[in-house]
Amino acid sequence: xxxxxxxKRKVLSYIIITISSLIMLTPFITAALNSLKxxxxxxxxxxxxxxxxxxxxxxxxxxxxxxxxxxGWNSLVVTVLSVVGALFSCSLVGYAxxxxxxxxxxxxxxxxxxxxxxxxxxxxxxxxxxxxxMGLLDTLVPLWILEWLAQPFGIFLMxxxxxxxxxxxxxxxxxxxxxxxxxxxxxxxxxCKPQLATLTIFTxxxxxxxxxxxxxxxxxxxxxxxxIGVLSMSGAWFGQExxxxxxxxxxxxxxxxxxxxxxxxxxxxxxxSGLK
Amino acid sequence: xxxxxxxxxxxxxxxxxxKKRKGLNSEGKWALLMISPYxxxxxxxxxxxxLASLYFSFxxxxxxSAPEWIGVENYxxxxxxPIFWKSLWNTVYFTLLFVPTQTILALILAVALNQQLxxxxxxxxxxxxxxxxxxxxVLYVADAIFNPRFGLANDLLVKxxxxxxxxxxxxxxxxxxxxxxxxxxxxxxxxxxxLAGLQNVPEDLYEAAEIEGAGFIGKFRHVTIxxxxxxxxxxxxxxxxxxxxxxxQIYVMTGNSxxxxxxxxxxxxxxxxxxxxxxxxxxxLKMGYASAIxxxxxxxxxxxxxxxxxxxxxxxHYEK
Numbered sequence: 337x338x339x340x341x342x343x344k345r346k347v348l349s350y351i352i353i354t355i356s357s358l359i360m361l362t363p364f365i366t367a368a369l370n371s372l373k374x375x376x377x378x379x380x381x382x383x384x385x386x387x388x389x390x391x392x393x394x395x396x397x398x399x400x401x402x403x404x405x406x407x408g409w410n411s412l413v414v415t416v417l418s419v420v421g422a423l424f425s426c427s428l429v430g431y432a433x434x435x436x437x438x439x440x441x442x443x444x445x446x447x448x449x450x451x452x453x454x455x456x457x458x459x460x461x462x463x464x465x466x467x468x469x470m471g472l473l474d475t476l477v478p479l480w481i482l483e484w485l486a487q488p489f490g491i492f493l494m495x496x497x498x499x500x501x502x503x504x505x506x507x508x509x510x511x512x513x514x515x516x517x518x519x520x521x522x523x524x525x526x527x528c529k530p531q532l533a534t535l536t537i538f539t540x541x542x543x544x545x546x547x548x549x550x551x552x553x554x555x556x557x558x559x560x561x562x563x564i565g566v567l568s569m570s571g572a573w574f575g576q577e578x579x580x581x582x583x584x585x586x587x588x589x590x591x592x593x594x595x596x597x598x599x600x601x602x603x604x605x606x607x608x609s610g611l612k
Numbered sequence: 613x614x615x616x617x618x619x620x621x622x623x624x625x626x627x628x629x630x631k632k633r634k635g636l637n638s639e640g641k642w643a644l645l646m647i648s649p650y651x652x653x654x655x656x657x658x659x660x661x662x663l664a665s666l667y668f669s670f671x672x673x674x675x676x677s678a679p680e681w682i683g684v685e686n687y688x689x690x691x692x693x694p695i696f697w698k699s700l701w702n703t704v705y706f707t708l709l710f711v712p713t714q715t716i717l718a719l720i721l722a723v724a725l726n727q728q729l730x731x732x733x734x735x736x737x738x739x740x741x742x743x744x745x746x747x748x749x750v751l752y753v754a755d756a757i758f759n760p761r762f763g764l765a766n767d768l769l770v771k772x773x774x775x776x777x778x779x780x781x782x783x784x785x786x787x788x789x790x791x792x793x794x795x796x797x798x799x800x801x802x803x804x805x806x807l808a809g810l811q812n813v814p815e816d817l818y819e820a821a822e823i824e825g826a827g828f829i830g831k832f833r834h835v836t837i838x839x840x841x842x843x844x845x846x847x848x849x850x851x852x853x854x855x856x857x858x859x860x861q862i863y864v865m866t867g868n869s870x871x872x873x874x875x876x877x878x879x880x881x882x883x884x885x886x887x888x889x890x891x892x893x894x895x896x897l898k899m900g901y902a903s904a905i906x907x908x909x910x911x912x913x914x915x916x917x918x919x920x921x922x923x924x925x926x927x928x929h930y931e932k
Contacts, residue, residue, distance in 0.1 A: 349729060353735045354735075357739065364741060364753055366753075378762070381761070429650045436646070438644065441643075454910075458661075461665060461906065462661035462664035465664070485650065485652055486647075515642065516639060516643075517642065517645075521618075547747055547863065551890075562746075563748040564748070570869045571869040581753075584749045585753075588744075588746075591744050591745075599736075599737075599740075603804055608808075
């Protein structure tokens, strides 16, 4: 951002971030190479970098030998239902807080912000008991249902988006006889696509990678989501760890694709979480 | 699909317009309808669970029979529980190593990235892959480096003529290794938060400092640091609070095939409060005892936040 770029400073910056990028990537590259090795080569000392021969069949083996497809399907169900739920509930609640007048609005909104400060840990056990009493243990429902009940981060994000829209739109809609719900759905929601995209990528990432809730709620193997499914494979593949690396790397692919397409929104969401 | 939704909304509107005559269609009623997901969330999953959790922490509760009120017994037991103290210490140790390291590295990277460089997107991408990876992915990727038998780290040590290490299986090394991996995973995210903060620093302040003869270090100390102190404060608070509640990393990286009772080793050297809470609650069904741990954790976090807010007034610079 310097007007007179200090050359020395630029060179130093390049060196710093190149080294840092290499540190970030080396483990992934090594793991990717490991996933293509035979077990003999995988465990060779000293380390042999290049797989020889390249064993693509390690990846096929993961699909053939395990419930990988089932885990993937479970993860997809949880993630998609969570994303839809978050988009629906957070935008609805956010709209009400931004554009409608009602009693106790401010105190209710302060409550929303207040709940952000309560550590989730104190609620885990009663939550578990609620779901147990509802007969939902060992189902995927507890993993996505809470996203339908408007989490504070999403409410806050959507409220900010709705607040930024000029009042004229609302008045025009009112003249046309739109109810608040119609105004929200037809006029305001389409104008908040960037924030909806941000909410999508954040919910997607959190749910696709989530480990804590699946560990608590799921007990039968065929209900497992990918992260704990792949973890649970390690017993069966003791002494064949190249398959585990292949399986783990495959779980990364979908989120990598989503990320590549929505990088802009990811950066936006990340940076907005650090600003007041 | 779209027209279907619109029809649904029309029907909804019709129903509610009918109610209008009974005075039910004011903006307030619409608002109540629209915030109902959050109200349900708040009443059931916040207020009710908080009260229940507090009650459980004074009870003996194995989930098979009704909770039995035992007063402060759980808390008494906690005070005399050496593993609780060990996990509290480990949590503090982890946080003290992790938070400053990650914050300083993220700031350095953000400053380096905050200029017109070629390949900016690629650099950012490299730092984001760990951020978007699940801890399961991280476990197997980090194994390429820290595997005690054939990892790169030991390969390097041996080539340098040094002793190979047991890394995660070493009581002394387990937390430093976990911290190194956690920094590797999280630094990209914090870097972006800092980048956003840096881009809010007005350019003319740097120019003014330059005119007064400030070099790079001088500008960094007298302009950058004070002007992003708000961001830094937030990063510190957020990462302290999340680190104190860290569970997934320790569970995945020190457990064995997802066996929760096996995690936290070797010899409890990486047992942290959250993991202990989980073992007590979900593996041993001591829900009352686990709730007591949860409340102790809550109180500690509350005190940390209070202290940080107090200190903040001394060093955070807010623009007027």
